Amino acid sequence: MTRIAEAWRRVPTVSAKFLLILVPSLVVTVSLFSALFFYDRHKDLKTALREKVATIAEVNVAALSNTLWTFDVQAVRNVIQAIGANRELVCIEVSDDLAGELFSWPEPGCPPDNDAGIERRPIRAQGLQVGSIALHYSHASVREQLRQEVMNTAALLLLMLAGTVAAALAALRLTVGRPLRRLIASILESERGGGHRPVDWRAADELGRVIQAHNAMLSRLGREEAALRKSEQRLALAITATRSSVWDYDLRTGQYWWSKEFPALLGYGASELTMTAETWASLLHPDEAEQVMAESRRRLRDRAMAYSAVYRMRRQDGRWAWIEDRATAQRDPDGRARRLTGTMSDVTERVRTELDLAHERNVLQVTLDNTDQGIIKVDRDGRVVMANSRAAELLNIPAEILAGTPQFADMVAVQRRQGEFGEMGDDPDLYLTYGISGRPPAGGDGNGCEDGGGGFPDMFGDPPGEPAGTIDQPFTFKRRRPDGRIVEVRTNPLPEGGFVRTLTDVTVEARSAEEIFHAMQELERAYADLKETQASLVQAEKMASLALLVAGVAHEINTPIGIAFGCATHLTGRTGSLAEAFERGTMRKSDLAAYVATASEASRLIEQNLTRAADLIQSFKRVAVDQTSEERRRFDLLAYLEEVVTSLGPTLRKSRHRVAIACSPGIVMDSFPGALSQVVTNLVMNALTHAFPADGKGHMVIDVDETPDGEVEIRFADDGAGIAAENLPKVFEPFFTTRRGTGGSGLGLHIVFNLVTQSLGGRISVDSVPGDGTTFTLRIPKTAANPQVPASVPLETEPI
The missing domain is CATH 3.30.450 (Beta-Lactamase)
Known part of the structure; x- marks a missing residue:
């Protein structure tokens, strides 16, 4: 495949590549269609020949019926001779069943050709079969006719192919070749420095648009070159006006260059400083030379592209000037620095102003720190x-x-x-x-x-x-x-x-x-305690599941909140260290870079874990608000059931039991989600308490179907121990429990019954077989009516 691609790239002209694609494509296409055509033509010719032979047989059956009936042997031979005049026939056989004789042409028992076809017809006379005729015919005439047609067609197709190729080459030359040659000539002239001469070609096709874009690019290049020349002039003026200089250091050759403004910054003449790295190093302040040189060497090792440093350099008069050095690195593909280019500016006045301002700020800070008020x-x-x-x-x-x-x-x-x-x-x-x-x-x-x-x-x-x-x-x-x-x-x-x-x-x-x-x-607080003591035992049981939910969610969010707090504490410590270094004036760029990296990672972890905690709290909030309110609203049943089960996740993860939901999407309820949430929560908690052994693994399924009468049927099934037959009629009675003394109050299913029949306006039933699980079936309307206030379940509750 690589060799083919290389050979294709070596083809010298577009026309040659065009022909290499066009001619084989035409040949293959024409050959394919011709083969299909002549295949059908061959079948048609063979069919016509068979029908012709069949007609001959039908016509001569009548003539032979009388001669065979009368045993006229000569007449039979004459008919056979007449039939043999057809050149397609290679053998004729007539059998006389009454006399038991066989007549053959051209010779007795003529063996038929393996490629020959055969047509047989019975010969009848007076309602009896007196014999039969068999005509053996050859396909040689068909093949000869097909060969002639193939040769004629091939000659015509070759002429058409030659004309097509010639027309295509002419069209290619007019539409592509000519404008392409002009475009190449324009590009070569631009490369030789002969100016940007536009291509004289206008067309609405793709090549015309390419040439139009090329002309526009040439025009833009001309404007940009003019603007670049002006920009270079302005840059030279700006460098002079801002007391800056440009420098360049080739690390491969060690050649150092700076513009003429650099010696002027330090009070030297243009030729008084030799352009070498040693000259630059000799002008550094002794207290900063080692650090500046170390920083310069570090630039060669790291992979940063831009640098900035402020240091002191000796002027000709012996004073020290503050120089701001900004550099950009050019690196090879391996990341090694090859060249450093930058500017050096005199920032002595700015540094002195900053130092004076820092001193005044310190004086002000000391004054404020000695006041009795916080400010x-x-x-x-x-x-x-x-x-x-x-x-x-x-x-x-x-x-x-x-x-x-x-x-x-x-x-x-x-x-x-x-x-x-x-x-x-x-x-x-x-x-x-x-x-x-x-x-x-x-x-x-x-x-x-x-x-x-x-x-x-x-x-x-x-x-x-x-x-x-x-x-x-x-x-x-x-x-x-x-x-x-x-x-x-x-x-x-x-x-x-x-x-x-x-x-x-x-x-x-x-x-x-x-x-x-x-x-x-x-x-x-005393008044609030008094109100709490007045709450009924039923209400306390109703809120018990919410308390479990709160405890579970609190445990779940403890981990992300702890991680976020740890990251924040670590970031606070690093911030203090950085601020302390800044106050002492010992802060380095590496310290700031390390702090930025730490802050970035700490911020990411804080955001990630707080987002996780926020999602948990938001899910808990929606379910908790619904459970503590009697608000009626529209909600998607599947999404809400998934939210309720998610809120029970902390409790479920403490056991080996799992809850599955089988509900079609798009079922919209106009009802009381708080009541429905309380029902599902109580059923799950009831199953966890009563249905499964302590070390067992159980499954619970919430199956939802729509009914034609505008209701939904919710079946909550578990594969636990089931309910004894004598206890089934009493499961919805208040204070009935089989776990009294071990945490069961007997109010969970009673609350479920009241919520389903009164708040949700539906009905509930239970079916259970000991050892084979329990199924609670709820039928509630999708559009709830105004609920009746149950006497034993207060509607108003204190918010969590």
Whole structure:
């Protein structure tokens, strides 16, 4: 196959390749169709010959019937001689059955040719068969006629093939060859530097569009070359104006080059510095030379494409200039650096300004750290840009986190994980987090805080055109920390956006108010306990399955939350280390790269595990909300059953039992999903408790069918121990159980019966054979009527 491809590439012209494809294709196509045609023609000729011989036999049967009846031998021979005049016949046999004789032509017992055909006809006279005639005929005439037709057709096809090839070559030359030669001539002229001459050819076909695109490309190249020349001129002016220079270092040859602006940066003349790497190294500051050279060698080993460094170089007058060096590497396919190209700019003024600004910032930070109030500043993008140590203490946040300029929302998240907000779902910072970050608040209604201007909920009304989280007026509130300290928080907006916050320890002043607040909380808690003790035992049983669901989901989400927390803690430690290195001025690019890699991996793990936990919580939330409400809505039955079974996954995984669902998709219910969820949950828990032995492995199936009368039939079957016949009539009675004293209350199936017959408006039955499993059959309408309130099952429940 490789040789064929290589030979095909060696074909010198398009016309030759065209003929190599066209001629064999035409020959094969014509040969195939001719073979099919002459095959049919051969069958037609053979059929015509057989019909002709059959006609001869039919015609002579009548003549022979009388001669055989009268035993006229001479007449028989004359008829045979007359029949033999047909040149297709090779042998004629007439048998006289009455006389027992056989007449043959051209000679007695003439052996028929193996390729000959035969036609036999009986000879009758006076209603009796007196003999028979057999005509043997040859196909030689058919073959001869077919040969002549094949030769004539072949000659005609050869003439047509020659004409077709000639016409195709002429068309190829006119439509492809001529414009292609002009296109090649234009390309060769451009390569020789003769300019970009467009191809003089206009056509609406594909080649015409290619030439049109080629002409457009030539025009664009001309414009780009002109623009490139202008850009080179501008670059030269920009390099001079920005006090920069360009350099290039060929690692293979060791040749070093820089533009004439580099010596000027350091106060030298254009020819005073030799263009070598040694000259460049000799100008480095002694305190930085080793580090800069090591960094330069590292560039040769790693696979990065761009580099940046700032270091000092000696000027001619002995002073030191800060140089910003930016470089780009060119590498071979193996990743080895072959060439370094970059720019060097004098950034002395910028570095001095940054150093002065850092000094002033340190002075300001020391001043703030010695104040008794905690102070933080948040910019318009919601980032904490300044904070003192007292703020870290009062917020109970590590100082290194605040030093890393975190998002305000992330700072609140750290406090929340540490339990700083406690049960205070109405803490204003939760709403402030929402306003700045776009994330929803944790809960609460904004009550219970002191504000300086008209109430907390109005503080975050952003005017049109303002960024999210803009605070348009001051406000004040107090926060109680878990250790009992009371912190007064005052927030004032900034004109450019963002705000400044002060935190003051007012524990002593707020102690009396706290005592009153605690007393009110105790009263509310006592009232809540009183309400809980008034709940009925039936309601407690109804919520038992939800409690199991909560416990299972809590166990399931513990692993992803633990992983996410561990990653966040590790990332916090790395952030502190990086901030400490930054403060000491010892941070290196490798430290930052390692931190970015760690942060990227930690963020991925945090996002992955929190997404998993969110999916578990969302599934639990939908099922739990349905179980604790009497809301009626439309839902897809299959999807909802799968959601309920998924919510029971933590409980099922503790055992070896499995639940399968057999339900057609597209069954839409307009009913009460909470009641249906409670029914399915109780049936599964009932089977786990009663149907299977402790170390057994069981199967449960939920089978759903639609009925013609607008109902659905749900069959819940298990392959467990079954129910004794004497217990079947009592399974739906309240407080009936066979496991009393071992965890059974006897209310699970009673609740199922009430929910099915009253809330869902259906009916339920049970069928069981001891040792052969149990089947509960529910028939409920797809569109539920208004449910009747069961006397023993309260409709209103406390939310989870």
